[in-house]
Amino acid sequence: MRTVLLIETMHRYQMPWPHDQEVRRLRRVIIETCIRKEVKALAEEMCLDGLQIYGFDESICQQIADDLDLAHKYCNPSYQEYEALGLIINEEQYRFGGYRAGKSKQQIEHEIRANHQIRERYRFERLLELDTWPVLFICGSDHTTSFQQLLQANDIVVHVLFERWVP
Numbered sequence: 001m002r003t004v005l006l007i008e009t010m011h012r013y014q015m016p017w018p019h020d021q022e023v024r025r026l027r028r029v030i031i032e033t034c035i036r037k038e039v040k041a042l043a044e045e046m047c048l049d050g051l052q053i054y055g056f057d058e059s060i061c062q063q064i065a066d067d068l069d070l071a072h073k074y075c076n077p078s079y080q081e082y083e084a085l086g087l088i089i090n091e092e093q094y095r096f097g098g099y100r101a102g103k104s105k106q107q108i109e110h111e112i113r114a115n116h117q118i119r120e121r122y123r124f125e126r127l128l129e130l131d132t133w134p135v136l137f138i139c140g141s142d143h144t145t146s147f148q149q150l151l152q153a154n155d156i157v158v159h160v161l162f163e164r165w166v167p
Contacts, residue, residue, distance in 0.1 A: 010141060043137045045137075077122055
């Protein structure tokens, strides 16, 4: 059975900051979940570009996957792929630019929602490439419900473990 376990949190917790107690707490939650739920793979809303901005070559999920001998997949588009897909990189800048260009708030929010749908479809396709179940998926804020709906519409069982996980 194709099953996805979802943890929604802030992306900063995915970074392996060495002395950050909050990151350590999320690491423990992920490890305990992997063991308790017999997870076979870790996947996440992250890309190497995003990590490298902060000087990291891997996320805590990648580290945990290596330690537990699990499959791992970064499921966010790279910055090059963002451009190729025509995706909005910075939503706040996009909103500001849209207002300055005379777009209505409704039009801007519609465009941002459409952007989210493309990104979520991209993540879904990366999960299908991974094709290892059950998978624990770490996503950022504001994507849990819509990503869950996309997965369920494609016959994937979804269990939301945490919405907006914080230590």
